[in-house]
Amino acid sequence: MGRMRISSPQLDGWFTIxxxxxxxxxxxxxxxxxxxxGLPAQRVQGRRxxxxxxxxxxxxxxxLAEPEVRTRWER
Structure with a gap:
């Protein structure tokens, strides 16, 4: 299986940290x-x-693990 390549930092569906x-x-x-x-990430030109x-x-x-977070998120 080859390494995945991300050709552009602007690629939809991917975020920098x-x-x-x-x-x-x-x-x-x-x-x-x-x-x-363990959150998966791909490294491209030194950026994840x-x-x-x-x-x-x-x-x-x-x-789901921290219901109080959901309350803050929905505000």
């Missing part, structure tokens, strides 16, 4: 922690990109 943090209203530190805990579906799946799992 900063973009992912903004998208879900969490800090960069949170995204970094999720990456250390997170697939949107992976990010939202992880966030959904966090919401």
């Amino acid at each position: 900063a973009e992912a943090a903004r998208e879900i209203g969490r800090s960069r530190d949170t995204i970094e922690r999720w990456l250390r805990m 990109y997170i697939r949107a579906t992976d990010l939202f799946s992880r966030y959904r799992a966090v919401l």
Whole structure:
């Protein structure tokens, strides 16, 4: 199986760490922690990109585990 290539940082469906943090209203530190805990990412020219579906799946799992987060998110 070959390595996946992302040809453009503007590719739809992928976020940098900063973009992912903004998208879900969490800090960069949170995204970094999720990456250390196994959130998949692809490295392109030294930057890590997170697939949107992976990010939202992880966030959904966090919401289910931490109901008080959902209350803040819905405000």
